[in-house]
Amino acid sequence: MTQAGEPERDVGLAMGRGFRCRCPRCGRGKLFRAYLKVADHCPACGEALYHHQADDAPPYFTMLIVGHVVVGGVLATEIAYHPAIWLHMIIWLPLTVILSLVLLPCIKGAIVGLQWATRMHGFAGGPDADDPRPILKA
Template structure:
């Protein structure tokens, strides 16, 4: 096999694959879902609806490194879609409602569920990234490979 390839084994719990101490994954995700700093669990994670703070006001952890981007929105779409579609099918099997009645029920429910879930899901994604030392949370800069020129 040409080149110097080395397989890196990932270890979950105990010691991180890069030699760093593993951060508590589920604790960080839970703290993020509750809108708290994934490190200390006391400081606020958000300064606005889905705008995270740059640093934790309690422990000083830098949180501006996150790259949550579109993942929280995609996860919310999947979660809300399953809830609304399953509920719609159950109601449709049990009763006969007109189209306007369905619209009156499912459109507001979809909007409300999406708005309620967006911040906790984004917090969970930020907590996940922090726990796994992703995107600058491990005190190193992200390295981006340059795009090949066309």
């Protein structure tokens, strides 16, 4: 139980649902309303999702993963086969773009799932204790 008496949220399950671009709470509703725009509320369960603050984490982790895959692949291919540079370009440039575009929303979803499960950035129902920003009510 948390301090407010609410049950713990399963971090792995929430991140897995987010990685599949689904609501971290129910796993049924779509997390995104556009390519990288998180929906304000889950269309299935109504969970508020606008609190998220993924910021620069998704691009960072995407570059980290894609960079390791592509650089490792380039080095292994070069050592094993010594192909021409144009062949490297034909293989690795499209793969880099495709992997980046596919992984970016998945990783952002996992980050939102992590924030929801750990009740960060307003997902607990109130402001974070260490958030210095004032609460603005419309």
